Amino acid sequence: MASRSSASILGLASGELPEIPQTPIALPRVIAASGIISDENCSNDGDSDSSSSVIRERKILVANMLPLNARRDTENGKWCFSLDQDSLLLQLKDGFPPETEVIYVGSLKVEIEASEQEEVAQTLLDQFKCVPTFLPHDIQKKFYHGFCKQQLWPLFHYMLPMCPDHGDRFERQLWQAYVSANKLFADTIMEVVNPEDDYIWIHDYHLMVLPTFLRKRYHRVKLGFFLHSPFPSSEIYRTLPVRDEILKGLLNSDLIGFHTFDYARHFLSCCSRMLGLDYESKRGHIGLDYFGRTVYIKILPVGIHMGRLESVLNLPSTFDKVKEIQDKFKGKKLILGVDDMDIFKGISLKLLAFEHLLQQHEQLQGKLVLVQIVNPARSSGKDVQEAKREMYSTATRINEVYGCLDYEPVILIDRPVARYEKTAYYAMAECCIVNAVRDGMNLVPYKYVVCRQGSHAMDNAIGTPKDSPRTSMLVVSEFIGCSPSLSGAIRVNPWDIESVAEALNLAITMSDSEKQLRHEKHYRYVSSHDVAYWARSFLQDLERACKDHYSKRCWGIGLGLGFRVIALSPSFRKLSIDHIVSSYRLTNRRAIFLDYDGTVVPQSSIIKTPSPEVIRVLNALSNDPKNTVFIVSGRGRTSLGEWLDPCESLGIAAEHGYFLRWNNSSDWESLAADLDWKEIVEPIMKLYTEATDGSNIERKESALVWHHQEADPDFGSCQAKELLDHLENVVANEPAVVKRGQHIVEVKPQGVTKGVVAEKVLQKMVSSGKAPDFVMCIGDDRSDEDMFESILSNVSGPSLPTAPEIFACTVGQKPSKAKYYLDDTVDVLRLLKGLVTASTPKARNTAEFQVAFDSIFG
Numbered sequence: 001m002a003s004r005s006s007a008s009i010l011g012l013a014s015g016e017l018p019e020i021p022q023t024p025i026a027l028p029r030v031i032a033a034s035g036i037i038s039d040e041n042c043s044n045d046g047d048s049d050s051s052s053s054v055i056r057e058r059k060i061l062v063a064n065m066l067p068l069n070a071r072r073d074t075e076n077g078k079w080c081f082s083l084d085q086d087s088l089l090l091q092l093k094d095g096f097p098p099e100t101e102v103i104y105v106g107s108l109k110v111e112i113e114a115s116e117q118e119e120v121a122q123t124l125l126d127q128f129k130c131v132p133t134f135l136p137h138d139i140q141k142k143f144y145h146g147f148c149k150q151q152l153w154p155l156f157h158y159m160l161p162m163c164p165d166h167g168d169r170f171e172r173q174l175w176q177a178y179v180s181a182n183k184l185f186a187d188t189i190m191e192v193v194n195p196e197d198d199y200i201w202i203h204d205y206h207l208m209v210l211p212t213f214l215r216k217r218y219h220r221v222k223l224g225f226f227l228h229s230p231f232p233s234s235e236i237y238r239t240l241p242v243r244d245e246i247l248k249g250l251l252n253s254d255l256i257g258f259h260t261f262d263y264a265r266h267f268l269s270c271c272s273r274m275l276g277l278d279y280e281s282k283r284g285h286i287g288l289d290y291f292g293r294t295v296y297i298k299i300l301p302v303g304i305h306m307g308r309l310e311s312v313l314n315l316p317s318t319f320d321k322v323k324e325i326q327d328k329f330k331g332k333k334l335i336l337g338v339d340d341m342d343i344f345k346g347i348s349l350k351l352l353a354f355e356h357l358l359q360q361h362e363q364l365q366g367k368l369v370l371v372q373i374v375n376p377a378r379s380s381g382k383d384v385q386e387a388k389r390e391m392y393s394t395a396t397r398i399n400e401v402y403g404c405l406d407y408e409p410v411i412l413i414d415r416p417v418a419r420y421e422k423t424a425y426y427a428m429a430e431c432c433i434v435n436a437v438r439d440g441m442n443l444v445p446y447k448y449v450v451c452r453q454g455s456h457a458m459d460n461a462i463g464t465p466k467d468s469p470r471t472s473m474l475v476v477s478e479f480i481g482c483s484p485s486l487s488g489a490i491r492v493n494p495w496d497i498e499s500v501a502e503a504l505n506l507a508i509t510m511s512d513s514e515k516q517l518r519h520e521k522h523y524r525y526v527s528s529h530d531v532a533y534w535a536r537s538f539l540q541d542l543e544r545a546c547k548d549h550y551s552k553r554c555w556g557i558g559l560g561l562g563f564r565v566i567a568l569s570p571s572f573r574k575l576s577i578d579h580i581v582s583s584y585r586l587t588n589r590r591a592i593f594l595d596y597d598g599t600v601v602p603q604s605s606i607i608k609t610p611s612p613e614v615i616r617v618l619n620a621l622s623n624d625p626k627n628t629v630f631i632v633s634g635r636g637r638t639s640l641g642e643w644l645d646p647c648e649s650l651g652i653a654a655e656h657g658y659f660l661r662w663n664n665s666s667d668w669e670s671l672a673a674d675l676d677w678k679e680i681v682e683p684i685m686k687l688y689t690e691a692t693d694g695s696n697i698e699r700k701e702s703a704l705v706w707h708h709q710e711a712d713p714d715f716g717s718c719q720a721k722e723l724l725d726h727l728e729n730v731v732a733n734e735p736a737v738v739k740r741g742q743h744i745v746e747v748k749p750q751g752v753t754k755g756v757v758a759e760k761v762l763q764k765m766v767s768s769g770k771a772p773d774f775v776m777c778i779g780d781d782r783s784d785e786d787m788f789e790s791i792l793s794n795v796s797g798p799s800l801p802t803a804p805e806i807f808a809c810t811v812g813q814k815p816s817k818a819k820y821y822l823d824d825t826v827d828v829l830r831l832l833k834g835l836v837t838a839s840t841p842k843a844r845n846t847a848e849f850q851v852a853f854d855s856i857f858g
Contacts, residue, residue, distance in 0.1 A: 064206040066106035091305040095535025104130045133188040142177030149379040157438040186213035209249035219554040224542040226257035229440040245561040254545040257298040259481035292567040303530040319461035321424035336429035341377035346435040346494040351394040353500035374414040426451035431507040433475040441481035471515035473507040488518035575820035587774035595779035596633035620836040622649040657757035658702035673749035677734040703748035755790030780811035788817040
């Protein structure tokens with residue numbers, strides 16, 4: 001399928017988009033053997049990705065910012081770049097095999113003039129394996145400072161723009177800039193990727209629709225995404241006007257990673273509520289079935305770079321700072337906080353809890369100091385300024401009430417703090433508190449634990465006995481990502497000031513032996529689950545998620561940001577009407593099985609009675625003496641009998657085959673089955689119906705069906721699982737089976753399936769000497785899969801003298817046992833009309849043909 005132009009994609013981001021400039025420069029070409037850049041501008045579609053030999057395994061890491069620091073040389077005015085050793089993007093390379101080649105794609109922290117971009121791009125590629133995406137100034141501003149920081153960031157941290165004073169309302173222009181920026185990132189990646197071999201790993205909420213652009217160009221691209229922020233609950237997320245576009249963008253990945261199960265659960269709930277997708281655990285891995293592709297969900301908190309932190313810990317400047325802190329706070333206990341200047345970090349709540357602690361425990365006054373390091377704000381706005389004013393106001397009040405000439409209870413360090421200085425404070429603090437009201441991960445507790453472990457060099461420098469016990473205490477908010485992994489920490493609700501105060505008191509008064517046990521437990525986890533472990537684990541799962549890429553055929557469907565890829569069996573293809581009509585004409589004993597709802601009548605239709613057109617077509621097919629035609633449905637016999645009464649020769653199998661009628665003049669046959677179990681099952685279903693608003697019971701003659709389509713999606717699904725387990729236990733010794741379908745739980749007699757109907761009809765045709773030479777079966781749901789399977793197994797058995805032509809066809813492109821598909825009921829009706837036309841005796845001329853056609857279809 002040929003890709004549409006980028007303009008058509010962006011045009012569907014709702015509204016007119018700003019004009020997106022083409023890539024201003026041609027990226028430098030390099031040796032093709034390394035798989036970096038092809039000399040040709042690839043225009044192939046997703047099913048024919050170009051191939052090239054690759055010497056080394058490659059990973060392409062994509063983030064908003066490259067792991068680089070940049071400055072202008074004051075003497076020659078040239079740009080100078082250096083690697084940012086603190087960048088997670090750079091550190092995670094430690095988790096890859098040594099031979100892995102890593103390419104970084106991202107934007108720069110500085111704006112590069114158009115005339116300098118080509119030279120800068122060449123330099124970055126040659127020296128750092130970095131490929132820059134140059135965003136125009138206007139797009140960069142609206143994309144990052146606008147949509148990312150003013151709309152996504154607050155929303156993902158549970159802040160709704162209830163009024164203009166608190167959070168910015170959704171603006172279509174900012175969203176368009178976000179889409180434009182993601183498209184420019186995609187253009188850059190397409191310049192460097194070898195789509196058959198490279199793995200692409202996208203990071204964070206800045207690039208959530210980027211997977212759509214890449215998947216549209218390369219259907220089998222190997223694509224992972226990791227979200228480093230929280231993912232909000234569906235009640236919060238659903239307020240975003242472009243919620244579906246972002247969800248579908250993420251679902252174009254093969255693997256989506258989250259720090260905690262809560263974040264993953266919220267994402268899955270959004271997919272269920274807004275897109276109607278179900279998920280299940282597959283051998284320990286959570287997977288979403290998305291149009292034949294399995295999108296896997298990874299839950300793995302990121303770690304720290306142990307080597308980087310330990311190297312800073314052993315710097316002479318760190319030793320000097322530790323001695324300085326020892327002297328300055330001699331006889332006092334330090335509580336440490338390290339936070340960005342952010343409205344979600346809860347700094348003011350922390351100060352209020354510390355104030356309450358001093359108020360309630362007078363003996364701590366003069367002996368306890370809270371050192372709060374404030375990192376520079378990553379965003380600006382009145383909310384940040386208000387939070388800063390409140391922080392200073394609270395700190396000033398505490399110091400005025402509880403301080404004295406040689407004692408300041410709260411010390412705010414509101415300036416850029418060197419890494420060695422932070423490390424020194426970590427090493428000397430009795431307790432570290434992270435009191436954020438919402439945070440993606442927050443690695444401050446991990447860093448604190450490693451620094452409290454210390455090193456031999458530091459012990460020698462500051463005179464600590466070599467075998468002295470290591471202790472640390474953590475007070476962490478239950479709303480941050482690292483909280484679940486720190487089982488020895490004291491977890492708090494940051495809004496409960498009194499409880500946070502008591503947690504701090506417990507932390508500083510706890511016995512050293514218990515502090516040591518908690519510290520050892522934390523250190524074992526942090527040191528073994530570092531950033532390399534995180535990267536290695538994610539890539540292993542990404543490789544697993546992509547291993548079946550070439551075992552299926554792929555189709556791209558949908559326009560714009562609603563684009564997705566359907567992955568199906570290589571033999572699965574659309575049923576050609578010409579092909580089946582040709583086979584139909586050459587055969588004389590035909591068996592035709594048709595489902596009702598979703599096959600000859602649209603599933604979404606409120607009116608379930610067949611249209612006059614459907615009646616005419618079914619009547620014409622069943623009146624052909626060469627045909628045995630059956631409607632096979634889960635509906636009751638009364639409804640089907642009334643609706644299809646005009647079709648005198650049509651066979652009907654109702655309630656999945658429990659009732660069967662060979663034609664209009666014959667009596668209904670029913671299976672001999674014990675239905676006493678209905679008296680046990682119905683009261684249980686009633687209990688679940690009363691407890692589940694929106695659910696109801698459908699009572700059939702042979703079965704009971706519990707529907708939850710109108711219930712809350714999450715609760716209905718949860719109740720359905722529970723009801724399934726409950727009923728399976730209850731009817732374990734009864735002649736009944738419990739089945740779960742789409743929004744239903746059904747209990748029916750054993751041995752009643754659509755597959756049994758097909759088998760019975762085919763056997764009767766064989767026994768009457770009319771073994772079929774043509775079998776067609778069309779259906780749209782799970783129950784029809786039994787029919788497909790039964791037909792395929794029966795025609796290959798010894799009961800049929802010769803194998804007939806088989807056309808098993810599902811409605812809709814989806815995984816199926818059928819070999820063919822049709823798009824919808826309109827396609828099904830068009831096919832049946834074609835068969836009717838073929839059944840009509842050949843007209844001698846066009847006029848006779850038209851008369852014959854009109855006599856059938858009016």
